[in-house]
Amino acid sequence: MENKGITSREDFSQWYNDIVIKAGLAEHSEVRGCMIIKPYGYAIWEKMQAILDKKFKETGHENAYFPLLIPKSYLSKEADHIEGFAKECAVVTHYRLKTSEDGTGVVVDPDAKLEEELIIRPTSETIIWNTFRGWVQSYRDLPLLINQWCNVMRWEMRTRLFLRTSEFLWQEGHTAHALESEALEETEKMLDVYADFSEKFMAIPVIKGLKTPTERFAGAVETYCIEGLMQDGKALQMGTSHFLGQNFAKAFDVKFATKEGKLEHVWASSWGVSTRLMGALVMAHSDDSGLVLPPQLAPYPVVIVPIYKGEEQLAEINEVAFEIKSKLEAKGIEVKYDNRDTHKPGWKFADYELKGVPVRLALGKRDLENGTIEVARRDTKEKTTVERATIDKYVDDLLKEIQQNLFDKALDFRKNNLQKIDDFDEFKKVMKEGKGMVSAHWDGTAETEQKIKEQTKATIRCIPLDVIDEDGECILTKKPSKRRVIFAKAY
């Protein structure tokens, strides 16, 4: 019964697709590059949203909503920005359809051509900064701390469910500050929020760092990121936070009067995480039997499955099961009791395993007689029988243990797959074998970065924030280097 319908991790791409589809997270839509997020997948995303949204609000941000459509002219105001996104923008040119001549369908009405074409947002910096101009006049209006949850569209050549789709869901924070230092502080603060979320809730350790100019967000002065390591040894950028300097303030003429009465451009940040995090969740923890969810993000961390013969027995079990459910819920644990008569216990076991439910409780006649219940944990697949009287505490502790265990396993994996390397041949070998991340010296030039990419397929994921300065030589050019950076193949 192992690996039911799931390709093994040796074929990582196929394995990933199998899990996303079979665990009911998402499926492909009829529209190229888009996905349908199914209820179970969306429930996980809602959990992520709820946790992050709370953190955003705790750090002083407010939610707002800006339009999907952006006037084309806005995008041309910040040169680097348009450079970065022009190639992947969807454009709205008309506003009406009409019945075709032969009456069999609809066609675009040529008379309904827009005077100014509209862009479906690939990100909202431009429309937001155009709006901020009207919101900011004095230092008293600052800081402006805005977030929005929305969809964006980037016309991708090659898509993969969650990891890269043309339309995806995300949040984008946009802030304006009076001082450069405040904007920088904000940028770093939100990076910390993301890192904390990733490690405490997703149970994925991340490296916080700075992007090289090559990898920097179009229009940013600095891009910070968190990088996670997936089970196939590739790195995944899980969140970004940008210090925008005064670039957008200048492009959209957002000025404020200082206490001294001088007019100055505001300083800005923007930061975001997307449904890509769903992909990270799958690739970091899951196994050949399916999805493995950290309890903190599982739509229901506990499922109870009754095992019974006949309605009479079910009635008895129902009574006890509901009692257990209430006890667990009293501890703040969400529980699904699956007493559907349309599926057999064995089928349910397999299904919840595939869906990655952290803890499964099985309750049968034998348990009723012995005052026990069977507990199975998804991460290790261990089963034990527990006294029913103490089940709430047991499960509560177990969920915490699973959460910690997943993080520890992921951290161990990263420790074993992040090596300091000083020899380029060895570097190449590591990349060829897909052995993960490499910490190496780099001379700081884009040329070297590019050459290394060509020869190894690895890119600089980030310059870690906690790096200790040490003198060394660039792994490729042997030129002097002051610190190590993280290289890896990336998603």
Added chain:
RNA sequence: CGGGGUGUAGCGUAGCCCGGUUAUCGCGCCUCGUUUGGGACGAGGAGGUCGCAAGUUCGAAUCUUGCCACCCCGACCA
């Protein structure tokens, strides 16, 4: 967007090279019965524009052309 591959019932497939009754098998689905501690068993049943569109032909799942979608590998990107 370039290279390779795939497309037959909800899913996985046989048939295609070499055109010819009613398109194969498994899973799933429906009904009835027996079952229920790791994807139950028996009997019966439903379900198909063979990805789409043209073409060749007496006749196309099968041959030709075009298109579409998906998967894998590149370039691009979060």
